[in-house]
Amino acid sequence: MNRIGKQQPWQIASMLLTVAALAACGANMDDLESYIQSVKDRPADPIPPVPSVKTYSVYEYEGLTERDPFRSSISEVAQDQKPTNRSGPRPDFERSREYLERYELDTLSMVGTFRKQESFWVLIRDPEGVVHRVAVGNFLGKNHGNVVGIADTRVTMSELISDGTGGWLVREASIALGEG
Secondary structure (H helix, E strand, C coil): CCHHHHCCHHHHHHHHHHHHHHHHHCCCCHHHHHHHHHHHHCCCCCCCCCCCCCCCCCCCCCCCCCCCCCCCHHHHHHHHCCCCCCCCCCCCCCCCCCHHHHCCHHHCEEEEEEEECCEEEEEEECCCCCEEEECCCCEECCCCEEEEEECCCEEEEEEEEECCCCCEEEEEEEEEECCC
């Protein structure tokens, strides 16, 4: 038997609708063609001029009279000046570093304090979100920051910063509650 004879009425109706829809697509397209032609007839926007080429000026480096570009400025200062503060404060490099010394101070945040009898601690959150208990005498940050004071809203540290000439400078730093 022929397959065409076995088709359902809804299949025949859908084929007829498809044929009718395709026939409607071939309608008058004069307005579209006139719009395309009007766009093509418009004058083109002017092209901006090519920017002028800057002339290259030759620079000859004379290493004997000017600063060596491969030497850092801190080492220059260290060679030009005598160390001024070698007997001042120095970090204890023999001391084992504490966990929170692996982070910069600005990545740590104070989240609270607590007291138990005479002991007072500050709660510090590291960048991974872990909260640590810190007391006076503990160290924070990469600049040898020794905790010297804890208040309800602030922890104060004393950091040691290299001065570039072999000495160390003491700098006060703090983290306030909710910072970071």
